[in-house]
Structure formats: structure tokens, C-alpha cells
Amino acid sequence: MASRVVIPEQPRVGGGKQKIEQAEGRNRRVLRDIGNLATKQAVVERKPQNQITRPVTRSFGAQLLANAQAAAEKNICKKPLVESGKDLVGKDVVAAKKEALKPKDEAVVVISSDKGESCKSGRKEKKPTKAFTSILSARSKAACGVTKKPKDAVVDIDAGDSKNELAAAEYVEDMYNYYKLTEDDGRVHDYMESQREINSKMRGILVDWLIEVHRKFELTSESLYLTVNVMDRFLSLKAVPRRELQLVGISSMLIACKYEEIWAPEVSDLIAISDNAYAREQVLVMEKAILGKLEWYLTVPTPYVFLIRYIKASIPSDKEMENMSFFFGELGLTSYSVMTRYSPSVLAASAVYIARCTLGRSPVWGETLRHHTGYSEDQLMECGKVLVGLQSGMAESKLKAVWRKYSNPEMAAVAMFPPPRI
Structure with a gap:
């Protein structure tokens, strides 16, 4: 058997480079891997792939491209794109082709359980609707008359006085609550017996x-209301003869003016206006006697204190409304039965109520007045009718001071208004 001659391999120059190329060749993907990659891309783009059964040559690739362009132009011609009333064909054909070839999002159909309508997500949202049970309940309440009308909002009448330190807007509510609690202390009852x-x-x-x-x-006005209050309280505590009744009146006015006025009238002025019926010493002695009986208790809530508050709560409040309220308030001062039967707050609230009725203000007694006075319309009806009766009887009455005062144009001639019907 002939021996085989083994020729030793000669080392080649650049052997290291050949080993690197062989190592890189092992990591390269085969053709079927490239085909797999193309198939995945087709699935993502959701476009059917043409099955190629023969090698793609240059002429065959050009033919495929021409067929694709012809199909795209055919789709564009069927439905022309319009922008601002002009066709895009001939203007930007390449952009139109790209738009036509873009994959369209599939519409997700959502069926509404309330209306039975379908809408596309992203384009039409479901409108919030009331539950069927709530609709039936609302209809039942309306049919039975249970539905309540919303109450009128209470207006903050002190909002404009927040920067006025003299108005004491922070404490005014507490002050009037205190006045309501203590008004019986300065109230007089039937003392004529x-x-x-x-x-x-x-x-x-x-x-x-x-x-x-x-x-x-x-x-x-504060001086007038305090004068009547001081006089009535003194007469309820001490019996006086008829000849001293006017002396009690001017002495009470002197005390009230010293308490309320900046410049009080002098004693000589009061004597002169009373036709010098009394001497100076008599006025001073009566003044001292009144203060002693009242124990110097002069800070009392008179009807005026409540009137100014309730007039402010009578929205809209103007000069006519103010004069009309004071007109009925002073009518109440002249009536003994009114001053002894009704508290100062009730008299003030009734005066404002009748003033609004006379001037035709609507609503006659709103939520703001109800809140600040603490009285309803029914609670003021009795006293209001008495005041209207006093106004109606002024023509036959001999006491004309109030009528003359408020018939003046400076007081808006409110005494000339006809009595309201309540």
C-alpha cells in the first residue's frame, strides 16, 4: 500500500483576519430570518403581502412599483380630497398618496345601555344622563306637590360697611340679638289705671x-323716641297731676337731648316753647325726679334702634322707603295702645312692613327681612292693621303733627299716600 504524503500547511499572511471574518460569519442571519422579519413587519402594518415565488429582478420590481402606484391613483380618483374648497389632485399628489396609504384605525363600537346608540371611541363621548329612578322620583314629587321651591338668598346688608369702623359690622348681629333679649326691660305696659x-x-x-x-x-330721631320712652316709664312708676303732665314731657325731652344730641337745647328754650308755664327750678327738680325713678337707666332699645336696622334690610332701601317707615313709626308713638301692647321690635318691623305695602314693593316680606327681624308676615299683620287704622283716621283726628311733618316735600310727602289694603 502506497503511503500518503502529507504536505504540511504553510502559514499564510493575514491568517488572523481570516479567523475574524469566519467568526463574524457565524453571527450573520440566514435568508429565512430576513423573511421572518419581513413577515412580522407586514403584520404590524396590517397589509397583506404578495407571495413572491420567483426571484425579484429589476424589471419585476419596477413592475410591482408601477402596479402599486396605479392602484393608489385609482383610489384617489374615486374620492377626491378637498381642502378649503379646492381639490388636492394636481396640487400635492405625493402627499395625497401618502395619506391614502396610511393604515386606518379600526373603529371600536361601544353600545350605550341607556340610549341604545353606538358611538366611536375617541370621536363621540357618552353624555351624562340621570338615572331612570331619579327621574321617576322627581316626577312623583312634582305630581304630589312635594317639590320645594328654593328659598331666596339672605343678603348680607353689612357687606358695604366692612371698612367703616363706626358701623361695627363685626358685632352688629350680636348687638341686635342683645337688643331683642333686653327690649322688655325698657318696655311699658298699661299704667293708666x-x-x-x-x-x-x-x-x-x-x-x-x-x-x-x-x-x-x-x-x-333718636331724641324723639327716647323722650317718649322716658316719659312713659316715669308715668308708669309715679302718678302725676294734670298740671304737671307737660312738665314731665319737657323734662323728659331735656334728658333725652342730653343723652343723644351734641348740642342739647337749653332749659330756657324749653320753658319759652311751653309758654313760660313752668319756672327753671321746676324743670330741674322734675329732671332729677325722673332720673331717680328710672335709676339712670337710659340705654334702652327704642323702636328707632330697630327701625334703622330693618330699613337697611328692606332691599332696595331708598329715601322714600325710609320716610314712610318713620311715618308709621311716629304714628305708633302717638297711640297709647300701640306702645303698651307691642314691643319696640314688633312696632318697627310692622312699620317697615306697612311701608312696603303702601309703596308696592315686591316681595312685601322677603327672606332677608325675615332673617334680620325674626318675624314672619303673619306675626306683623295685627300691629300693621292698627297702624293702617291710624293712618286712615288722620283726616278726623285732631293730632296733626305727624301728618304735617310728613306731608312736607322734604319728607317725600309720604303722608299723602293712600292707606294700603291688607
Whole structure:
């Protein structure tokens, strides 16, 4: 057997480079891997792939490209794209082709359980609707009359006085709550049984004269209401003869003016206006006697204190409304029965209520007035009718001071209004 000659391999130059190329060749993908990659891409793009059974030559690739372009142009011609009323064909054909070849998102159909309508996600959202049970409940309440109308909002009447330190907007609610609690302390009740020489008619004549004096001296309204309060409280504590009744009136006014006015009238002025019926010493002695009986208790809530608050709550509040309320308030001062039967807050609220009825304000008694006065319309009806009766009887009454005062154009002539029907 012939021996085989083994020729040793000669080392070649660049052997290291050949080993690197062989190592890289092991990591390269085969053709079927490239085909797999193309198939995955087709699935993502959701486009059917043409099955190629023969090698793609240059001429065959050009033919495929021409067929694809012809199919795209055919689709564009069927449905022309319009932008601002002009066709895009001939303007930007390449952009139109790209738009036509883009894959369209599949529409997701959502069936609504309430309306039975279908809508596309992303384009039409389901509108919020009320439950069927709530609709039936609302209809049942409306049919039975159970539905409640929303109440009128209470207006913050102190909002404009937040920067006014004298208005004390932070404490005004507490102050008037205190006035309501203590108004019975300064209230007078029927005292004519203890008086032997005077009666309610004499008292009315005296108050009517004091209103004239008050107007003559141009005093504040606070002084008038406090004068009547001081006089009534003193007469309820001590019986006085008829000849001293006017002396009690001017002494009470002197005390009230010293308490309320900046410049109080002098004693000589009050003596002169009373036709010098009394001496100076008599006025000073009576002043001292009144203060002693009242124990110097002068800080009492009169009807005026509540009137200014309730007029402010009477929205809209104007000068006519203010004068009309004070007109009915002063009518109440002249009536003995009104001052002894009703508290100061009830008299003030009734005066505002009748004033609104006379001027035809609507609503007559709103939620704001109900909140600040604490009285409903029914609670004021009785006192209001008494005030309307006083207004109706002014033509036959001899007490004309209030009528003359509020018939003046400066007071908007509110006394000339006809009485309201309540």
C-alpha cells in the first residue's frame, strides 16, 4: 500500500483576519430570518403581502412599483380630497398618496345601555344622563306637590360697611340679638289705671306736641323716641297731676337731648316753647325726679334702634322707603295702645312692613327681612292693621303733627299716600 504524503500547511499572511471574518460569519442571519422579519413587519402594518415565488429582478420590481402606484391613483380618483374648497389632485399628489396609504384605525363600537346608540371611541363621548329612578322620583314629587321651591338668598346688608369702623359690622348681629333679649326691660305696659288725673287721650296730645317741638328744634330721631320712652316709664312708676303732665314731657325731652344730641337745647328754650308755664327750678327738680325713678337707666332699645336696622334690610332701601317707615313709626308713638301692647321690635318691623305695602314693593316680606327681624308676615299683620287704622283716621283726628311733618316735600310727602289694603 502506497503511503500518503502529507504536505504540511504553510502559514499564510493575514491568517488572523481570516479567523475574524469566519467568526463574524457565524453571527450573520440566514435568508429565512430576513423573511421572518419581513413577515412580522407586514403584520404590524396590517397589509397583506404578495407571495413572491420567483426571484425579484429589476424589471419585476419596477413592475410591482408601477402596479402599486396605479392602484393608489385609482383610489384617489374615486374620492377626491378637498381642502378649503379646492381639490388636492394636481396640487400635492405625493402627499395625497401618502395619506391614502396610511393604515386606518379600526373603529371600536361601544353600545350605550341607556340610549341604545353606538358611538366611536375617541370621536363621540357618552353624555351624562340621570338615572331612570331619579327621574321617576322627581316626577312623583312634582305630581304630589312635594317639590320645594328654593328659598331666596339672605343678603348680607353689612357687606358695604366692612371698612367703616363706626358701623361695627363685626358685632352688629350680636348687638341686635342683645337688643331683642333686653327690649322688655325698657318696655311699658298699661299704667293708666294707676293715674288718677290723666288718661290716654291726654298722653296722645302731649306726644303730638312733643313731635312739634322736636321738629322746631331740629333734633335727631333718636331724641324723639327716647323722650317718649322716658316719659312713659316715669308715668308708669309715679302718678302725676294734670298740671304737671307737660312738665314731665319737657323734662323728659331735656334728658333725652342730653343723652343723644351734641348740642342739647337749653332749659330756657324749653320753658319759652311751653309758654313760660313752668319756672327753671321746676324743670330741674322734675329732671332729677325722673332720673331717680328710672335709676339712670337710659340705654334702652327704642323702636328707632330697630327701625334703622330693618330699613337697611328692606332691599332696595331708598329715601322714600325710609320716610314712610318713620311715618308709621311716629304714628305708633302717638297711640297709647300701640306702645303698651307691642314691643319696640314688633312696632318697627310692622312699620317697615306697612311701608312696603303702601309703596308696592315686591316681595312685601322677603327672606332677608325675615332673617334680620325674626318675624314672619303673619306675626306683623295685627300691629300693621292698627297702624293702617291710624293712618286712615288722620283726616278726623285732631293730632296733626305727624301728618304735617310728613306731608312736607322734604319728607317725600309720604303722608299723602293712600292707606294700603291688607
